[in-house]
Amino acid sequence: MSDPSLTQALRKGQRERPNETAAICGTERISRAQLADRVARLAGVLQQLGMAPGDRVGMLSLNSIRFVEYFYGCWWGGGVVNPVNIRWSPKEVAYSLDDCDTRLLIVDDTFAPMVPALRAFSKSLATVIYVGRGPVPEGLVDAEALMAGQAPVPDAGRGGADLAAVMYTGGTTGHPKGVMLSHANLYINALSNMGTVPRQSVRASLVVAPMFHVAGCGVSIINLMRLATMVIVPAFDEVAILTALQQHRANELFLVPTMIQRVVDHPRFAEFDLSSVKLVLYGAAPIDAALLARAMERLPGAGFAQAYGMTELSPTITVLVPEQHLPGPNQARWLRSAGRPVPIAEVRVVDAEGQDCPVGTVGEICTRGPMVMQGYWHKPAETAAALQDGWMHTGDAGRFDEDGFLYVVDRLKDMVVTGGENVYSAEVENAIAQLPQVAMCAVIGVPDDQWGERVHAVIVLREGASIDEATVVAHCKTLIAGYKCPRSVEFRAALPITAAGKLQKFALREPHWAGRQRRVN
Template sequence: MYITQPLHRAVQQHPDRIALRCGRRSQTFRTLADRVARLAGALQGLGMATGDRVAILSLNSDRYFEAMIAVPYGGGVINPCNIRWSAAELLYALEDSGSRILLVDDAFAALATRLQADCPWPLTLVHCGDGETPAGMAAYEKLIAGAQPVPDAVRRGDDLLGLFYTGGTTGNPKGVMISHGGMYASLLSLLAEGMAPEGGVYLHAAPMFHVADIGMSGVQWVRGNTQSFIGAFSPTAVVEAIERDRVSHVLLVPTMIQMLVDHPVMREGRDLSSLKCIVYGASPMSEALLDRAMAVLPGVDFMQAYGMTELSPLATLCPAEYHRPEGRKLGKLRSAGRASFCTEVRIVKADGREVPRGTVGEVVVRGPNVMRGYWNKPELTAQTVRDGWMHTGDGAYMDDDGFIFIVDRVKDMIISGGENVYSAEVENVIAQHPLVATCAVIGIPSADWGESVHAVVVPKPGAALSAEEVTAFCRERIAGYKCPRSVDFVAELPVSGAGKVLKTALRAPYWGDRKNQVA
């Protein structure tokens, strides 16, 4: 199985079908195949050899999609960069991955120049934006026009498709190695779930560096459907794209759904009749929000997908029928669904033994979609994938029908607005402040973001420190979404007899007696 296979099939079966729509630009599968083969050749001309990593730092676009296909087509490995990361985090990912080519659009051209200057080896920049190509960068369209098409390298199976960097539990991002076969297994699972009916149009509204967007768009890619693009999420942009491109499927996190359904644009009488399904992930959706969404978007199905980057990304799916009024009576709406096709899911104790139904344990997943491991981190890989089972770090229980209900996070991760924030990563930054003695970071409920990052700080004796100073210190070092939105100052942190910080005690005032300690 290989990610370029659907391109060959589409060209053979419906070459004149529209493959990509981006604003006023559109292209057929025939044209896309030619551009991909030429871009692959151009990247080889810039030095990309088999297995080399090529990074992308860009807002969503048709060119982003072309590059994600052209890199493996030419034998390379994609490294989609998180557009919300700081320069230091991006530079770490470039250095750790060994990326020597970086594709960048207008929004990040200036930042890319800084990264190029700080990179320890020559970093070739390719400008894939719509504006004038900055000095020192290769122009994307000129590269394609001047290159000869090359044959597909047909990287497949266990061959590395991409490195996807996620936040690190120990402070540094970690590169998740996803293979062609692993990604394709997730796509086939989604296809079997009926996620890509013939003739559909998928909207890239979530950021394309997220493996969730790659997975949800990928199933449409396998089917040979059309892809539509907006640079970044906004309710108006989503509505305009649905109306203009007759979008049928879109992936949104619950916070995006809330922003969309409550926005004035939804009261303007727009024609959204093409929309058939909204897939959401990162956290469950409240019944109140689901009711509002279904009232504003009658006839649209809602489905929840649960997974993680390390699972390429799918583990479970909660189908549309459990979101409808009759299905909700079965009590599955707050679940993350059941194991998808191609995966096994269990709830286990610390020793790996499965717990009885209804008992909380850790979610583990086995299947062809499990990552190959963490790039350059064999010890962490061995800790995380044991006997073929990916240990997710999520605490949950399974009911008698095989539905899992997430209740806590073993690895102490916060999900804010659909973004993963590891407490340890934020704590490591705050602890560097010269006036901080120690600290702990937790997630607290947020009406807007599901959870927000909250820091509990112990200042050094006699130090005068403000919440604003803590936040500003963090913003200089990590992405804005990881920075604390609120800060408490205390004389000491609660600890266990073994000296471990009792984060359950820190969370208690905010979560109260809720059974689920996640939003």
């Protein structure tokens, strides 16, 4: 098996350190030998339930050891993971299952109650597998019972260009897109991340980023590859994170900046011994200088590193390494950047004609390398628009400085990043437009101290109609995930429109972003 294969790490751990702890979650621990055995048994169960090579299998669950087993059980058995966004509504989840014909879905205790709604909305869903701790709900398959009677099966041997994951992102047309990532995409990007941010010997790494997200999946892959113990936190909770860091002497963790703020500013922060923490990785947004200074003061033994990328890039193409966060003459400038390209990524900033922009000139960020996705599932037009002549067009606007640091300054695509989640304006606008009182609407991202950006809706009502903000938000929550819904609503008599009838969103954004160097936060 010479091609890069994600299951290699599992075999290495089983062979080289079988009795070492692979993962911890709450009171549960699992050794590398036990993990490999359970993965091989789960792979057999999935095959018995109909998973053929290349078939997609979904999981709707909080972070857990079962989630790690799902990743590697699918890959070991020859399947493809479709980890489901736990913040989506049943209709959104059903769309992602049907779009790539996901017939098997694994659920935990938290999401088992959603199954009846999923069955009602989904045409593809055939079998739901239960991995919770309580009685098996009616109509669901008991994973533990099946695994107990299942012999381990051999590794299917998939790797290289074989599809490993279909990960759904928001869609500019109102529907999510399935990003197709290969074994090589995820494997090589993990190696690149490990090489770009040098670690001392890491004994334990906290996994709190949602595992359905490419960041949480990627962190899990990295930790298994370097044979570090994963300390898994089911969902973001400040005290749970602080407790796990102290109890298991974890050396590193990945958070988005809004999470860093909530952790270091928590009133109980000083109660915990966090001297073991050596590295804090963050992404989705640059870190505020004041927050960084506060975090460095409260975690004096930790370095900080920022990663920039997206699901389509498996996910990282630039990194601001710990040394570039330290006080010095360049600190303020570097902290506004996304760092420099990682070794495997070529990164360009191009103008509207596709020509390289001069240093300091803003254009679209494009990249190529072995981390670039294979395309969007069954969306050839969107794939062709994103992948041009071998280059992935990110839809982000940026510039390079004379030292090769990349600065992300705006978005060419109409998207809001709130709390580390991508929200496409069109999806929210489509939901709001279904209200009969609404004549026109526009959704933009505006600065927010807690979320980085918040979803802000500007609405023009039909003549004689009336509606309030609470009603708009409540309506949206029936159609889309809560994090996509407006956090603020503004009513106007008219929207700014060009002579050609095109909405001028920049005019809506300008008052909110005036005086800021970036139009992203």
